[in-house]
Amino acid sequence: MTHPPPDQQLIDFLQRYRPLPPAAHSDLEDRLMSALPDTATAAYLPWFQQHYRRLAVSALLVTGLLALTAVRTWRQPQLSQAEREDLELFVTETWTRTYSDFPLNEPTPSEISSADTGWLLPLPTDTAAD
Amino acid sequence: MINGIPEASATPEDADTLSDRELISHCLMGRSQLYRVLYRRHQTKVRSTLYQLCGEDALDDLVQEVFIKAWRGLPQFRQQAQFSTWLYRIVWNVASDHRQRQAKQRVRLEALQQTAEPNFRSADVMHLHYQDLVQRGLQSLSLEHQAVLVLHDLEHLPQKEIAAVLSIPVGTVKSRLFHARTAMRQFLEQQGIQP
Numbered sequence: 013m014t015h016p017p018p019d020q021q022l023i024d025f026l027q028r029y030r031p032l033p034p035a036a037h038s039d040l041e042d043r044l045m046s047a048l049p050d051t052a053t054a055a056y057l058p059w060f061q062q063h064y065r066r067l068a069v070s071a072l073l074v075t076g077l078l079a080l081t082a083v084r085t086w087r088q089p090q091l092s093q094a095e096r097e098d099l100e101l102f103v104t105e106t107w108t109r110t111y112s113d114f115p116l117n118e119p120t121p122s123e124i125s126s127a128d129t130g131w132l133l134p135l136p137t138d139t140a141a142d
Numbered sequence: 143m144i145n146g147i148p149e150a151s152a153t154p155e156d157a158d159t160l161s162d163r164e165l166i167s168h169c170l171m172g173r174s175q176l177y178r179v180l181y182r183r184h185q186t187k188v189r190s191t192l193y194q195l196c197g198e199d200a201l202d203d204l205v206q207e208v209f210i211k212a213w214r215g216l217p218q219f220r221q222q223a224q225f226s227t228w229l230y231r232i233v234w235n236v237a238s239d240h241r242q243r244q245a246k247q248r249v250r251l252e253a254l255q256q257t258a259e260p261n262f263r264s265a266d267v268m269h270l271h272y273q274d275l276v277q278r279g280l281q282s283l284s285l286e287h288q289a290v291l292v293l294h295d296l297e298h299l300p301q302k303e304i305a306a307v308l309s310i311p312v313g314t315v316k317s318r319l320f321h322a323r324t325a326m327r328q329f330l331e332q333q334g335i336q337p
Binding site: 021024025027031040041047049 | 175185209210214269274277330
């Protein structure tokens with residue numbers, strides 16, 4: 013009868029009487045899963061998934077600005093046909109009245125020279141004759 | 143679709159057929175629930191090894207620490223390597239850190255024996271006595287010798303893989319294994335056991 017080598021006898025003994033670990037706490041697995049940090053896999057996510065919060069905020073801002081512009085454009089006063097005609101009439105009347113209040117008879121050059129233009133230098137006669 | 147498997151079908155329940163690498167790929171794509179499958183697949187060996195190396199004290203916390211470190215390290219995990227080897231390496235680091243903390247806090251082995259006492263109530267006394275001897279014998283070894291003996295003789299890891307786990311040459315593994323067995327045999331003989 014052959015005996016196993018001493019090392020094998022020792023290994024068999026160790027394996028037979030190896031102390032077994034106590035059972036894990038019942039919620040260890042759930043504790044582990046809830047304790048996993050979120051950042052572990054972030055580096056491997058696509059770019060848009062890594063920065064989805066920034067993208068969402070930017071998209072929200074752009075959408076808000078567009079909406080604001082649209083609302084302001086929509087709320088600009090639109091004139092009806094009657095109002096537009098009234099406005100045109102008003103502008104025409106104002107324009108006409110402005111010119112009607114202005115003196116229609118402009119002074120002649122002789123009146124100008126005899127009135128308040130004495131202080132001006134006299135024009136050369138030959139040039140004036142031309 | 144990832145690795146030929148539709149994403150929607152890869153739930154923790156039906157993902158048992160996926161390989162470690164496929165599960166890691168899913169996890170890296172943000173499907174963290176599939177890490178549960180990896181945990182269930184490897185936790186027994188991790189737990190057992192940690193128990194042999196560190197005892198019962200804070201065992202649950204150490205197991206959790208190993209798997210959280212593994213999770214954090216997944217992006218750096220090289221898919222060419224074997225996940226179990228990589229995981230054992232983390233186990234080794236966690237066990238080493240724990241032993242150093244224990245040494246600083248002057249926690250003695252007697253505490254482990256006291257906490258193990260409830261196991262003696264209902265089972266065969268001699269069997270439990272031998273278990274206690276093996277546990278004390280392992281704890282009497284240096285951590286390096288203990289690790290080689292546990293990984294090779296109890297967890298059945300090949301010497302080449304142990305060398306990768308501990309970052310030492312295979313020759314050193316053989317040398318440590320020889321010295322560890324010799325020391326273990328001497329311890330058992332001192333206790334009146336002739337294995």
